[in-house]
Amino acid sequence: MKITHAYAAQDAASPLAPFDYQPRALRHHDVEIEILYCGVCHSDLHQARNEWKNTLFPVVPGHEIVGRVLAVGDHASKYRVGDLVGVGCMVDSCRTCPSCDEGLEQYCENGFTGTYNGEDRETGAITYGGYATNVVVHEDFVLKVPENLDPAGAAPLLCAGITTYSPLSHWGAGPGKKVGIVGLGGLGHMGVKIAHAMGAEVVLFTTSESKIADGKRLGADQVVISKDAEQMAAQANSFDLIVNTVAAQHDLNPFITLLKREGTLVLVGAPEHDHPSPQVFNLIFKRRAIAGSLIGGIQETQEMLDFCGKHNLVSDIELINMNQINDAYERMLKSDVKYRFVIDIDSLRQEAGA
Template identity: 70%
Template structure:
C-alpha cells in the first residue's frame, strides 16, 4: 500500500483537516502521480458536507488534479516517469457497457468510479481525491497536459473545462450561433471562454451588474442582467443554445423563453435541492428542449485539453494553501473568487 497524506472531512459538520490514509499498490496498468495542483470544485463542498446524501467518511475531495508521474506499471506504454499528467472526475469504469465502448465513460451503465467518494474495486475501500500528496490511477483515466498550458491554470480544466466543453460540442456550438451562458463562476467563466473560442456570439446572463466588464474581458459579446425584465424581453426567441451553469435552485422559465424554436438549454450546475419545475407550455410552444450534461469521456477530455492548448485557454485562478481550504469553501459560497481556487499542494508539507 502507498502511504498518503491529505486534507479531508471526517463528518458533515467538521472542517477539513489533515488526514493520513493508504492507497492501493501500483498495478501493471497504473501510474502514480505526485500532485502539484488541485482545483476546488463546488462538488467538493457538496460532498464534504454530505449535501447530496451519499458521502462515506472519511472523504478526501479533489478531482481537478495536475501532477508529475513518478512510477508506471509494467504494462503502461502511454506515459513515462516525469510526464506532466492530469486526473479529472473519474478513475475507472466497467469498460464493457455500450457507453464505455463509445468513449462515454461518464455515462457508464454500471456506474463510473469517482476520483473521490467512489468504491475502489481493487482494494475494497473508497477512492480518495486530489487534496493530497499523491494518487494512483489506471492509465486509461490519465490525461496528457499540453506543454503550452500553465499547470495551475490547467487544473480546473479537468472538471470546469470539460463540464462546459462537452455540451458545447454535443450541441454543435460554432460560428453564426447565439449562445447564452447563465452564471459567471467557475463553470460560467470557462463556458464564455470556450464558446467564444468556438466562434459563437456569446451572451452572459448574470444577476450582478458589476460583472459586465469582466465578462467582456473573458470573451462575452453582450451581458444581460437576468433580474431586469426589460433586458430579458429584448432577447426573447433568439438563442440557439443556453448553457446554464448555476449550482443553486432558480426558475428556468425565464431562460427557456429566450430560446429559438428547437433551441436547447442544458443544465450543468448541480444544486443541492431541485430547481422549480418549468412550465411545460414553454417547451411545447417552440419545440424547445431542456437537457443535462455530465462532464465528458476521457477521449473528449483529452480533446478539450488539446483544444485549450492550441488556443492557450486556462482558467482564471486564485492560488491558495491547503491550510486555507475551509475559508475557501466559505468564500466559494459567497461567489468570492475569480474564478476558481487552486491549491498549491506543496503547502501540504507545512501542514
C-alpha cells in the same frame, strides 16, 4: 511504507483537516502522480458536507488534478515518468456497457468510479482525491496536459473545463450560433472562454452588474442582467443554445423563453434542491428542449485539453495553501472568488514535512 498526506472531512460537520493514508500498490497499468495543483469544485463542498446524502467518510475531495508522473506499472505504456498529466472526476468505469464502448464513460450504465467518494472496482476500497500529495490511477483515466498551459490554471479544466466544453461541442456551438452562458463562476467563466474560442456569438447572463466588465474581458459579446425583465425580453426567441451553470435552485422559464424554435437549455449546475418545474407550453410551442450534461468521457476530455492548449485557455484562479481550504469553502459559498480556487499542493508537503 509509502504514506500519502492529504486533507479529509471525517464527518459532515467537521472542517477538513490533515489525514494520512497508505496508497494502493502500483498495479500493472497504474500511474502514480505527484500532485502539483488541485482545483476546488463546488462538488467538493457538497460531498464534504454530505449535502447529496451519499458521502463515504472520511472523504478526501478533489477531482481537478494536475501533476507529474512519478512511476508507472510494469505494463503501463501511455505515460512516462516526468509527463505533465491530469485526472478529472473519474478513475474507472465498467468498460463493457454501451456507453463505455462509445467512449462515454461518464454515463457508464454500471456507474463510473469517482476520483473520490467512489469504490475501487477490484477491492471495494474508498477512493481518495486530489487534496493530497499523490494519487494512483489506471493509465486509461489519466490525461495528457499540454505543456504550454500554466499547470495551476489548467487544473480546473479537468472538471469546469470539460463540464462546459462537452455540451458546447455536443450541441454544435460555433460560427453562426448564438450561445448563452448563465452564471459567471467557476464553470461559467470557462463556458464563456470556450464558446468564444469556438467562434460562437456569446451572451453572458448574470445577476451582478459588477461582472459586466469581466464577462466581456473573458469573451462575451454581450452581458445581460438576468433580473432585468427589459434586458431579458430583448433577447427573446434568439438563442440556439443556453448552458446554465448555476448550482442554486431558480426559475428556468425566463431562459427557456429566450430559446429559438428547437433551441436547447442545458443544465450543468448541480443544485442541492431541484429547480421548480418549468411551464410546459414554453416548451411545446417552440419544440424547445431542456437537457442535462455530465462532464465528458476520457477521449472528449483529452480533446478539450488539446483545444485549450491550442487556444491557450486556462481558468482564472486564486492560488491557496492547503490549510486555507475551509476558509475557501466559506468564500466559495459567497461567490467570493474569481473564478476558481486552486490548491498549491507543495504547501501540503511543507506542512506535512514531506
